[in-house]
Amino acid sequence: MPAQPQTGPIAGRLPADVLARNFSDLHPPLSAHEARVAADRCYFCHDAPCVTACPTEIDIPLFIREIQAGRPETAAREIFEANILGGMCARVCPTEVLCEGACVREAAEGKPVQIGLLQRHATDSLMARQGHPFTRAPRTGKRVAVVGAGPAGLACAHRLARHGHDVVIFEGAPKPGGLNEYGIAAYKTVDDFAAREAAWIMGIGGIELRHEQWLGRDVRLDALREEYDAVFLGIGLSDVNALGLEGPPLEGVHDAVTFISALRQTEDLSTLPIGRDVVVIGGGMTAIDCAVQAKGLGAETVTLVYRRARERMGASLYEQELAARRGVRLIYEAAPVAVEGEGRLSAVVFERMAEGPDGLAPTGERFSLSADQLFRAVGQRLGDANGLEIAHGKVVTQGRGRTGMDKVWAGGDCAGGGDDLTVTAVAQGRDAAEDIHGSLME
Amino acid sequence: MADLTTRFLGIESPNPFWLASAPPTDKEYNVRRAFEAGWGGVVWKTLGAEGPPVVNVNGPRYGAIYGADRRLLGLNNIELITDRDLETNLEEMARVKADYPDRALIASIMVPCEEAAWKAILPRVEETNADGIELNFGCPHGMSERGMGAAVGQVPEYIEMVTRWCKQYYDRPVIVKLTPNITDVRKPAEAAKRGGADAVSLINTINSITSVDLDLMAPQPTIDGKGSHGGYCGPAVKPIALSMVSEIARHEATRGLPISGIGGVTTWRDAAEFMVLGAGTVQVCTAVMTYGFRIVEEMCAGLSDWMDEKGYRSTSDFVGQAVPNVTDWKNLNLNYVTKARIDQDLCIKCGRCYAACEDTSHQAIAMTPDRVFEVIDAECVACNLCVDVCPVENCIDMVRMAPGSVDPRTGRVVSDDHADWTTHPNNPMAQAAE
Numbered sequence: 086m087p088a089q090p091q092t093g094p095i096a097g098r099l100p101a102d103v104l105a106r107n108f109s110d111l112h113p114p115l116s117a118h119e120a121r122v123a124a125d126r127c128y129f130c131h132d133a134p135c136v137t138a139c140p141t142e143i144d145i146p147l148f149i150r151e152i153q154a155g156r157p158e159t160a161a162r163e164i165f166e167a168n169i170l171g172g173m174c175a176r177v178c179p180t181e182v183l184c185e186g187a188c189v190r191e192a193a194e195g196k197p198v199q200i201g202l203l204q205r206h207a208t209d210s211l212m213a214r215q216g217h218p219f220t221r222a223p224r225t226g227k228r229v230a231v232v233g234a235g236p237a238g239l240a241c242a243h244r245l246a247r248h249g250h251d252v253v254i255f256e257g258a259p260k261p262g263g264l265n266e267y268g269i270a271a272y273k274t275v276d277d278f279a280a281r282e283a284a285w286i287m288g289i290g291g292i293e294l295r296h297e298q299w300l301g302r303d304v305r306l307d308a309l310r311e312e313y314d315a316v317f318l319g320i321g322l323s324d325v326n327a328l329g330l331e332g333p334p335l336e337g338v339h340d341a342v343t344f345i346s347a348l349r350q351t352e353d354l355s356t357l358p359i360g361r362d363v364v365v366i367g368g369g370m371t372a373i374d375c376a377v378q379a380k381g382l383g384a385e386t387v388t389l390v391y392r393r394a395r396e397r398m399g400a401s402l403y404e405q406e407l408a409a410r411r412g413v414r415l416i417y418e419a420a421p422v423a424v425e426g427e428g429r430l431s432a433v434v435f436e437r438m439a440e441g442p443d444g445l446a447p448t449g450e451r452f453s454l455s456a457d458q459l460f461r462a463v464g465q466r467l468g469d470a471n472g473l474e475i476a477h478g479k480v481v482t483q484g485r486g487r488t489g490m491d492k493v494w495a496g497g498d499c500a501g502g503g504d505d506l507t508v509t510a511v512a513q514g515r516d517a518a519e520d521i522h523g524s525l526m527e
Numbered sequence: 528m529a530d531l532t533t534r535f536l537g538i539e540s541p542n543p544f545w546l547a548s549a550p551p552t553d554k555e556y557n558v559r560r561a562f563e564a565g566w567g568g569v570v571w572k573t574l575g576a577e578g579p580p581v582v583n584v585n586g587p588r589y590g591a592i593y594g595a596d597r598r599l600l601g602l603n604n605i606e607l608i609t610d611r612d613l614e615t616n617l618e619e620m621a622r623v624k625a626d627y628p629d630r631a632l633i634a635s636i637m638v639p640c641e642e643a644a645w646k647a648i649l650p651r652v653e654e655t656n657a658d659g660i661e662l663n664f665g666c667p668h669g670m671s672e673r674g675m676g677a678a679v680g681q682v683p684e685y686i687e688m689v690t691r692w693c694k695q696y697y698d699r700p701v702i703v704k705l706t707p708n709i710t711d712v713r714k715p716a717e718a719a720k721r722g723g724a725d726a727v728s729l730i731n732t733i734n735s736i737t738s739v740d741l742d743l744m745a746p747q748p749t750i751d752g753k754g755s756h757g758g759y760c761g762p763a764v765k766p767i768a769l770s771m772v773s774e775i776a777r778h779e780a781t782r783g784l785p786i787s788g789i790g791g792v793t794t795w796r797d798a799a800e801f802m803v804l805g806a807g808t809v810q811v812c813t814a815v816m817t818y819g820f821r822i823v824e825e826m827c828a829g830l831s832d833w834m835d836e837k838g839y840r841s842t843s844d845f846v847g848q849a850v851p852n853v854t855d856w857k858n859l860n861l862n863y864v865t866k867a868r869i870d871q872d873l874c875i876k877c878g879r880c881y882a883a884c885e886d887t888s889h890q891a892i893a894m895t896p897d898r899v900f901e902v903i904d905a906e907c908v909a910c911n912l913c914v915d916v917c918p919v920e921n922c923i924d925m926v927r928m929a930p931g932s933v934d935p936r937t938g939r940v941v942s943d944d945h946a947d948w949t950t951h952p953n954n955p956m957a958q959a960a961e
Contacts, residue, residue, distance in 0.1 A: 118597075122596045125595035130876075130877040130879065131881050131882035132878055189875040192875050
């Protein structure tokens with residue numbers, strides 16, 4: 086008889102082949118023929134709803150037609166023109182609520198054109214076969230500092246470099262990519278894609294990347310404003326929201342973002358400790374990514390608890406179903422109230438919630454989940470405001486990313502107006518770059 | 528189950544589905560398997576004159592056009608007539624006919640345009656007990672360069688002359704196979720009839736280059752860097768074939784001449800369409816070359832079910848039934864006024880109707896900001912383009928305006944009377960109504 090799974094976060098719960106399978110590509114790429122067949126399903130809609138639904142407004146019918154016509158690289162250029170991180174977006178976009186959710190074939194038959202996979206087919210073709218597709222305009226002599234090498238920063242830097250400006254990116258982490266590198270489930274971006282994409286983007290030239298440069302610690306905003314003609318802040322949300330639970334400080338309580346980051350950076354998944362009974366608290370994409378990966382590492386039970394009703398969850402229905410398929414139990418309308426244990430976590434106590442006329446309210450009914458590991462995924466927030474105006478926890482911007490501070494633009498998760506998605510960050514970075522370019526060339 | 532037994536020129540076959548003279552009917556092995564699969568008849572691949580057999584190219588013979596998912600829509604070939612010895616073919620035909628007396632077996636023949644050549648081969652064919660012959664006046668490549676095939680089919684006088692020889696030296700039915708590579712297919716059909724043909728079959732393949740290799744700068748299929756035109760067939764040619772069949776079926780000089788319909792027949796429905804336009808049987812090639820012999824089961828079952836639904840007891844009940852409704856443009860009723868109607872429940876809001884109408888037609892579809900598409904009756908000329916480009920079946924309909932109502936496009940009251948170009952005031956040749 087096999088031994089009972091041991092309690093407590095321990096490494097190596099699953100053999101290597103099972104781990105490899107659990108973390109393999111969520112949506113394997115289309116073969117060339119599959120791509121032609123999938124492309125043939127596109128109706129080339131007039132004023133297509135999918136384009137309207139795309140935050141970067143990629144001309145989807147046109148690029149799909151280019152795949153149909155046997156030119157995936159031409160299609161890729163079309164995509165990259167609008168979204169230089171089109172390769173990553175093809176992998177991580179919640180297409181079910183964006184382009185594919187708007188596809189007329191979704192309305193007609195519940196089977197949208199596989200836009201995400203087609204975009205990946207196109208972008209993979211170009212990135213595999215050709216060098217960088219764009220060239221820089223003649224150098225302008227202008228210098229722009231971009232803070233943060235996440236999706237917003239990379240998109241901004243690329244567009245600025247294309248316009249002939251010289252860009253220096255200040256990145257706090259050892260690698261570029263931001264959440265693409267550190268914060269997204271491994272099965273969504275396999276084979277080190279985030280790093281390869283960042284390197285490929287910088288292949289345009291004119292971009293210098295400086296690592297281990299935290300804003301506020303290693304570089305100061307006023308100094309950047311002095312030294313550069315413009316500054317773009319794509320600094321994301323560096324702090325994690327707290328839960329404020331009753332009970333003593335216990336081992337086994339972690340932030341989901343730390344767990345995901347460690348998982349993304351490990352060379353060997355079998356070295357990562359994971360609990361036997363894991364509880365994840367939260368309702369966004371991070372919560373799902375955390376829960377599914379905890380299960381993938383071999384946790385016996387993984388329970389994701391969200392305080393509101395299913396339809397209020399930040400993660401899409403598709404993501405919720407993915408989690409359920411992968412063996413995650415989802416509990417809705419329950420909020421954590423306390424952790425229990427002696428030194429180490431042993432249980433989490435929840436209270437049932439109900440949505441009433443005055444909003445979410447506790448019902449008084451409590452239940453307890455035994456747990457040896459708890460992940461908090463209840464959102465992130467902006468760190469130091471660096472003297473910028475903040476509203477609703479985000480840097481206030483106007484127009485195409487202009488902050489109230491002279492020479493400073495912002496975009497991505499740190500700024501308002503987005504949905505905390507890679508694709509909206511790319512759109513904001515790109516648009517801010519155009520605005521910066523316009524203002525520098527006045 | 529409706530009885531599919533078909534009598535064509537007195538030749539009985541258990542169904543109207545014959546295999547056309549082509550690679551599938553080149554030898555005993557194939558034809559036996561076709562008959563076992565259920566084909567009603569075959570036209571044996573074209574026999575040439577006695578002597579050294581023809582040679583084929585040793586590179587690719589076929590090229591294709593595809594629809595979605597590599598669905599084969601058109602096939603082009605540069606294969607010649609049978610490259611097997613005449614004696615072998617004749618022996619095999621005799622054996623097969625003896626073993627399958629209930630199936631139609633027709634010999635396709637192509638020999639030089641000399642009386643002696645025809646006089647020599649016809650008795651040999653007769654000995655096989657084949658039910659009839661088909662004169663290959665259609666093959667557009669290779670053999671036509673040697674004065675045979677389409678080179679004969681393009682000269683009505685030659686058709687008439689050779690047909691006459693065949694009727695003189697052969698006692699069984701003579702079918703003349705026509706080439707579509709001609710301006711007016713009625714002329715060769717008339718010539719065949721004048722020569723005494725019992726029937727015509729059409730269409731043979733259409734001159735074609737299916738594609739060009741943009742690296743080699745050469746047509747495909749490419750043989751050592753060169754390509755020549757081939758003969759095009761398959762679903763893509765069906766509309767051309769249907770029109771040509773109907774022209775012969777309704778033309779005064781050829782009306783009543785039996786027709787064997789060929790050109791892109793792929794399903795029972797294609798067959799039924801050829802038959803209601805006047806074809807007594809149909810011949811199939813590309814569909815079996817794509818899917819194999821078994822498709823005849825679908826064809827038999829589909830045609831039979833359709834006949835049951837419609838109450839037809841024999842194929843002769845519906846052959847030619849649509850011919851009276853094929854007419855000249857000038858006879859079309861100009862008082863038949865329709866308007867496009869979009870079913871908003873079925874509409875999936877793709878906007879293809881809008882793009883097509885707005886960009887290329889009459890600006891007769893309005894689009895609201897929330898993607899509701901409505902027809903503007905005052906602009907709609909009822910061209911049907913929106914129906915044709917709509918990806919949803921039956922979503923857009925052409926609805927006839929009731930007589931007595933006013934067409935908002937013209938401001939005129941819709942009349943119940945027939946009125947066509949022959950009586951239209953703008954027609955300088957108009958005849959006053961009696």
